[in-house]
Amino acid sequence: MTTVRAQAKRPSAKHPHDDAPDTSAEFQELSHLPDGPEKEALRRHVVEAWIPMAERLARQFRNRGESLEDLQQVAVLGLVKAVIRYDPARGTAFESFAVPTVVGEVKRHFRDHMWGLHVPRRVQELRNRVRAAHRELSHSLDGRGPSVREIADHTGMTEQEVRLGMEALDSYTPLSLDAELPGSEDGYSLADTLGDQEDGYDLVVDREAIKPKLSTLPEREQQILYLRFFCDMTQSRIAEQLGISQMHVSRLISRTCASLCDQVMADAS
Missing domain, CATH: 1.20.120.1810 (Four Helix Bundle (Hemerythrin (Met), subunit A))
Structure with a gap:
């Protein structure tokens, strides 16, 4: 061998x-x-x-x-x-x-x-056919871009398939959030259009969830919570105003808040 x-x-x-x-x-x-x-x-x-x-x-x-x-x-x-x-x-x-x-x-x-985004294989194939047709027709249409109907006639695709393929043209490489938006003259980018996290929304949800529970508390507990969290009074001042010890005020606040939290969580589940 x-x-x-x-x-x-x-x-x-x-x-x-x-x-x-x-x-x-x-x-x-x-x-x-x-x-x-x-x-x-x-x-x-x-x-x-x-x-x-x-x-x-x-x-x-x-x-x-x-x-x-x-x-x-x-x-x-x-x-x-x-x-x-x-x-x-x-x-x-x-x-x-x-x-x-x-x-x-x-x-x-x-x-x-x-592909920067997950695109089904059929859509990728439509995208390739649209891309090829656009390149071929651009040389024969006086420099102007072909319409959806012209691409459909050239490829034998339906207009819906052409539109789907055209949408996928921008899915191959995602646009950076720092990219300047078309027509922008001051460097305005996609990132500038995104909203920031608003903590106030969670506060509104929490307040609305606890509001009906507060009305069921005994009058003294309601008064203590009002003075502590809405009037921003110290526990010692609350104790003086109600004629009880500061330690008792502290225990009432802790117990009441824990009970309210348990009730709200139970409703959420």
């Missing part, structure tokens, strides 16, 4: 395309080799021979928000999968099998890792 070293050095006949070498002999040998180091070495040799094609396919997707280096790595991963799965006995040329495998891997990378 031919050694791995000899296989690695053996030149392959060239395909008419510079980045598509003829590795049919290698694939035939791979199909008969048992799993092991020799087969892995020959498979690695085939992958290296086809890397230029994978990188060429990756370049078709540049300028879409992902670095070319990362795209090429994803394309090579698709190439490795194609080399492993290819069966020369089916009679199909490796290039015909590998190209859709590599392109599919790159598209899957965009679908699974590059």
